[in-house]
Amino acid sequence: MLLALLARLETCEVDAEELLLSPHTLNRHLYMLVRGQLSVQLASRDNPPVRYVEVNDCVGEVSFCDHRPPSAYVIASEPSRILRLHSRELPFLTQSPQLMQNLIELLCDRVRLTDQLIINSEHNANIDVLTGVFNRRWLEHIFERESARCAFNGRPLCMLMIDVDEFKPYNDRHGHIAGDHALCQVARLLGTQLRPKDSLVRFGGEEFVILLPELDLRTARLIAERLRQGVAQNDTIDTPIGSLPGVTISVGLARMRASDTLEDLVGRADKALYLAKARGRNRVCG
Ligand SMILES: Nc1nc2c(ncn2[C@@H]2O[C@H](COP(=O)(O)OP(=O)(O)OP(=O)(O)O)[C@@H](O)[C@H]2O)c(=O)[nH]1
Known part of the structure; x- marks a missing residue:
């Protein structure tokens, strides 16, 4: 059976940058890479690859089975050698339970990989890059x-x-890259002191928001004070560009009221923050 299958495979050579699969063209083949490397790109050939196909990996199996155009571009990232099987040979594959089992496993792998890509992209969409x-x-x-x-x-x-307090002068004095390191340090110091159910968010620029579920105002105030002290006590930041002075933070605190929208709650926390700044910074208000 295997020998008969091998006899049905064609060998082809592709140059670097050559397009093997495209969402605009029906695919009739199942490909297996025997030398080189292929890249998989979604939506446009200009997008960075979402993954690479390495030797012994297959591509095209979904469109090979369902006779619909592929969902991605597959492009040779270097000169490559490929074995391919035409979809007219599908009835031949169905004669062997083992080959069918392999094909099903291949399709299952592809479904899992796609799910993982969706999870990763969903995760990345919620994460601040810096x-x-x-x-x-x-x-x-x-x-x-x-x-x-x-x-x-x-x-x-x-x-x-x-x-973060007086961050403009900090950037002006030490440079924007130093400022970026300081923001990362603040995020680290805040994040390590929170419970798993708390959410630390970079709200924008040098502003962070923390949601503290199931805590009353008094306890939240204690936590805010502990966070403030934690940042203030770190008077130096070790970074790849050298040791930098630490920063301080001001904190505005608000408790959700019935029927509050996010904007309402942010608005009140922001007012409290404004008060903390007005009273001299490096403090908690609200
Ligand atoms: N390095 C760096 N700086 C940023 C980033 N986002 C915002 N900033 C800077 O943060 C500074 C914020 O400055 P201001 O809003 O004037 O406030 P401040 O100097 O911190 O003064 P107070 O808030 O009143 O204590 C601006 O200079 C922004 O350019 C960032 O991602 N990286």
Whole structure:
């Protein structure tokens, strides 16, 4: 059976940059890479590869089976040798339970890989690139969930609005890259002191938001004070560009009221933050 299958395979050579599969062209082949490397690109040939196909990997199996155009571009990233099987040989494959089992496993792998890519891209869409903490998009999602959950259980929900103090002069004195390191340090210091159910979000620029579910105002204030002290006590930041002076933060605190929208809660936390700045910075208000 295997020998008969091998006899049905064609060998082809592709040059670097050559297009093997495209969403605009029906695919009739199942390909197996025997030398070189292929890249898989979604939506446009100009997008960076989402993955690479290495030797012994297959591509094209989904369109080979369903006779529909491929969902991605597959391009040779270097000169490559490929074995291919035409879809007219599909009835031949069905004669062997083992070959069918292999094909099903291949399709299952592809489904899992696609799921993982979706999970990764969903995750990346919620993460701030510089600091690695959640971004504003995530805040909207998590606020909806946590505010509903806390309201349903009759539990409080508090928000901390945090702003790095005098960050413009810090950037001016030490440079923007140093400022970036300082922001990462703040994110790290804040993140390591939180419970898993708390959400740390980079709200924008030098501002962070923390959602604290199931904590009353008094406890949230203690936590805010602990966070403030944690940042202030780190008076130097070790970075690849050298040792930099630490920064301080001001914190505005607000507790969710019934029927608060995210904007309402952010607005009150922001007012409290403004007060903390006006009273001299490096403090908690609200
Ligand atoms: N390095 C760096 N700087 C940023 C980033 N985002 C915002 N900033 C800077 O943060 C600074 C914020 O400055 P201001 O809003 O004037 O406030 P401040 O100097 O921190 O003063 P106070 O908030 O009143 O204590 C601006 O200079 C922005 O350019 C970033 O991602 N990296």
